[in-house]
Structure formats: structure tokens, C-alpha cells
Amino acid sequence: MNCTQIYTTRKLEKTIQKSIVKKSEADNKILGEWVATIFYVDRKKCWLIVNKLTKYLLILPDIKTFDLNNISRIFTETLHSQLNSDGIEIDYENLSALIGEIKLCETNNDRSANGSLNNCMFSIEQWKIDYGSFENLPFRKINSGLNSSPNQMLKWKYPKEVMNETIKAYVQQRTEVKTNSFQH
Numbered sequence: 001m002n003c004t005q006i007y008t009t010r011k012l013e014k015t016i017q018k019s020i021v022k023k024s025e026a027d028n029k030i031l032g033e034w035v036a037t038i039f040y041v042d043r044k045k046c047w048l049i050v051n052k053l054t055k056y057l058l059i060l061p062d063i064k065t066f067d068l069n070n071i072s073r074i075f076t077e078t079l080h081s082q083l084n085s086d087g088i089e090i091d092y093e094n095l096s097a098l099i100g101e102i103k104l105c106e107t108n109n110d111r112s113a114n115g116s117l118n119n120c121m122f123s124i125e126q127w128k129i130d131y132g133s134f135e136n137l138p139f140r141k142i143n144s145g146l147n148s149s150p151n152q153m154l155k156w157k158y159p160k161e162v163m164n165e166t167i168k169a170y171v172q173q174r175t176e177v178k179t180n181s182f183q184h
Contacts, residue, residue, distance in 0.1 A: 002100030004028045006049060006075075007108040009037040009117070015045065016104060019068045023105045030098055030170050034058075035113035039124060042134040048124065049075075050116045055154055056163040057120060057146045058082055059139050072102040083167070085140045086147055086160040090167050098170055112153065120146050 005027060013020060015038060027033055036049040047060040060078055067074055076099045080092050090098075123146065131137045147160040154162050 002028055002030075002098060003103055004031065004034065004075075004099050004101070005103045005105050006034040006036050007105045007110065007113075009035070009114060010107050012036055012038040012047065013106055016065075016068060019071075019104050020106050021103050023103075023108075028098075028100070030166065033108075033110075033113075035108070035110055035117065036104075037114075037117045037121075039121060041128055041137060044134050048117055048120060050113050050120075051159075051163070052110065052113050054162040054166055055116055055151045055159040057116075057143060057159065059124075059143050061137070061139050062134070068104075071104065072099070075099065075102050082140060082143050082147075083163070085144050086163075088160065088164045088167055090171055094171055094174060097174075098167075116151075116153075 005023060008016065008020065031051055032053040034049050034051050036047050039046050039048060041061070044062045045064070047063055049058045049060065050056070051058075058075075058079055059082075060074060063074070076092075076096050079099070080090070080095050083090060083095070124142070127137065127142050144160075147163070148158055150156045151159055
């Protein structure tokens with residue numbers, strides 16, 4: 001079973017200390033590591049998560065302490081919804097197999113990922129002003145906007161474009177493995 005590690009910023013780590021585990025498993029071979037930070041909208045805790053390989057961003061709105069027990073499901077469902085919103089096709093079963101179990105890890109002080117998160121926070125702060133309350137924030141639309149900005153570290157490709165290439169390669173490889181196992 002795959003395992004996906006999400007490293008937390010110190011700010012997020014302080015709020016979920018009991019759910020932090022030591023990094024022990026190998027990283028997810030397809031998507032690699034993710035890094036998450038926390039921000040607040042109307043006193044509700046929201047997470048902004050970036051994939052280190054693709055710079056793809058995901059917002060998890062209104063995460064409560066009791067949600068941490070189901071973080072694998074919440075992350076996978078939200079990612080599936082965001083991928084669909086961004087026109088990236090993968091069925092839930094394949095995505096769930098790709099993500100596997102989520103492990104929340106203490107910070108790895110990744111400057112590049114933290115820089116990406118900080119840059120996006122400026123946009124999110126503006127959207128908070130523009131839309132007002134938590135209920136008015138169109139999280140999928142905001143998330144799509146963040147993933148539709150060219151990224152210098154990706155040689156000016158869009159994060160959603162790089163994520164789409166990565167997902168397509170994974171699905172194709174999985175399909176080939178299933179086809180080959182049926183032929184033998």
C-alpha cells in the first residue's frame with residue numbers, strides 16, 4: 001500500500017502535535033512529498049498543501065481536530081474534487097490507491113515548498129477580503145486559480161499541467177500492468 005507524507009510547517013505542526021508521526025516509510029514514488037501550512041478564515045482552520053514535484057496546490061477548508069482521524073479520506077476526496085475541477089481525469093479508486101495512507105510529519109524546512117506556500121498566501125489573503133466570509137469563498141475556484149499560474153520552477157508550466165502529466169503517466173502504467181497480468 002502506498003503512503004503519502006505531508007510535512008507540516010511549524011505553524012501547522014503546533015496545532016496538530018498529537019497527529020504528527022516520525023518519517024519512516026519511503027516517499028510516495030509517483031507524487032512524492034507534500035508540504036502543508038495553516039491559515040484561518042472566520043476562525044476556521046484551513047490547510048494549504050503543495051506537492052513538491054508538481055507545485056500543485058490543494059486547499060482543505062475547515063479542518064477540525066476530529067477530522068485528523070480521517071485525514072486520508074478527506075485529503076483524497078478533496079484532491080479528487082480539485083483534480084476534476086482542473087480537468088484532470090482519474091477515477092477515485094486509482095487516486096485512492098496512488099495516495100494510500102496519509103502520514104503527517106514534522107517540518108522538513110523545505111524552503112522551496114514554504115516559499116510556494118507563502119506566495120499563495122498573498123493571493124488567499126486578497127480573496128478573503130474580496131469574498132468576505134468563509135461561506136462565500138469558492139475554494140475549488142480559488143484553488144484552480146492557484147494551479148493555473150505559471151511557475152518558474154516548472155519552467156513556466158502550470159502546476160495543473162504538470163500534475164495532469166504525472167497522473168496520466170500513473171494511470172497508463174497501472175493500466176498496462178493490469179493488461180499484462182490478464183495476458184499471463
